[in-house]
Amino acid sequence: MLSVLSIASEAFPLVKTGGLADVAGALPLALTREGVEMRTLLPGYPAVMSKLEAAETVHAYPALMGGPAQVLAGRAGGLDLFVLDAPHLYQRPGNIYLGPDGRDWPDNSFRFAALARAGADLAKRIAADVVHAHDWQGALAPVYLHYDGGTRPGTVLTLHNMAFQGHYYGDLLSALGLPAEAMAIEGVEYFGGIGFLKGGILFADKVTTVSPTYAREILTPEFGMALDGLLRTRAADVEGIVNGIDDEIWNPETDATLAKTYSASRLDDRVANRAACQARFGLSPSPEAPLFGVVSRLTSQKGLDLLLACMPGLVARGGQLALLGAGEPSLEQGFRALAAAYPDQVGCVIGYDETLAHRIQAGVDFLVVPSRFEPCGLTQLCALRYGAAPLVARVGGLADTVIDANEAALTAGVATGLQFHPPEIGALDHAISRAFDLCRDPMVMRRLRLNGMRADVSWRTPAKRYAALYQKLRMVS
Ligand code: ADP
Secondary structure, three states: OEEEEEEOOOEOOOEOOOHHHHHHHHHHHHHHOOOEEEEEEEEOOHHHHOOOEEEEEEEEEOOOOOOOEEEEEEEEOOEEEEEEEOHHHHOOOOOOOEOOOOOEOOOHHHHHHHHHHHHHHHHHHOOOOEEEEEHHHHOHHHHHHHHHOOOOOEEEEEEOOOOOOOEEOHHHOOOOOOOHHHOOOOOOEEOOEEEHHHHHHHHOOEEEEOOHHHHHHOOOOOOOOOOHHHHHHOHHHEEEOOOOOOOOOOOOOOOOOOOOOOOHHHHHHHHHHHHHHHHHOOOOOOOOOOEEEEEEEEOOOOOHHHHHHHHHHHHHOOOEEEEEEEEOHHHHHHHHHHHHHOOOOEEEEEOOOHHHHHHHHHHOOEEEEOOOOOOOOOHHHHHHHOOOEEEEEOOHHHHHHOOEOOHHHHHHOOOOEEEEOOOOHHHHHHHHHHHHHHHOOHHHHHHHHHHHHHOOOOOHHHHHHHHHHHHHHHHHO
């Protein structure tokens, strides 16, 4: 059996701030079906330590980045884990990345260098075939393995969010356990300092990101966040693998939170959820008014300022919007004001609410995702599964997972939603008017919904792709 050590700074259900946690939490189980044994190294945050069952010490460090530490093996949250128990680094309350002042913990360089150092050591100790490091927090693992020399496992680095890169002062080099020669362009040197993500991209055997389109986009200055030049030199080793969603949690046939469960063969039962959604958001109970939905962080990345600008047109055409989200105060305020002005047509709930997210996906006709960039995106996958047609910007993973209802796709009967480009007001407004046109033909809408519900958005296909990637790396390492 192929053995893979995943090095991650978060994993669902133990600790989550973003999509990385979903991937790190879901992949191990999906991979077992592919003959891959994945174990995961996590930092020993309180949320992890308190759930760890039957832990055994695998290795003890008298001093690791400023204090004693040990690597424990055990299970928590349904995952086979190694946990880096280092109280001086992780035993603190609150957010895993940010201190009480809302800024990065001042020792984040040491906290995540320690994770990568322990991961590199552990991979050799357990004779892992492949190390799979995630984001900047895991990115030094391939770097340490490179400078350690000798035989080593194959290495993969996955980029979930390039906005965070782990950029620190150069004088930390030796404290991080890196050799002087590493302070070079062909090393970790990055704009005069040390770049964790930069080093990982340079030394990992393979770099993956979470969709094929985003894998191409990050090779350009527009999306590369200053790493596009380096990524272009590695282009032959950059690959995109789309994320999946948990199709048991997201299953309209068994979802107990819904007004009525439904499936592709019982699609008419979905109507009860549409009415429930309108009622929950205080919208008029019109069966005809096209119902648009949003479940999102309210940020400019997500392009919701574009939707706000298009709302007068959507309302004038007789559409409705049910929005759930939280984020930038100006966007929260904007949607609240709109709901106050048009209570029959616009409803918004500011906050984070998993149950309501399910109910929106089960009720709306279109789920709007107008992102300016989107490495993968999960909401549109949930929408497909729940028979809401995604209306998305044609960027990143949104481009890869939604089939636009153009003439050709409608004729071929394969469309699942609507795409627009560029992510600007005019293009979004045009897509909204196309959505109104589609709604005039119930048979076309039915076809869109069924196609979406039959699309495979599970982890099965991605797990096969990762397994194939690991297999190739085992052969080269
Ligand atoms: P990102 O990770 O950039 O926020 P994704 O679409 O990849 O965007 O994943 C976000 C996940 O969080 C989705 O599953 C989405 O449904 C969920 N989500 C976002 N905002 C909310 C909210 N306010 N309430 C409930 N779920 C939310």
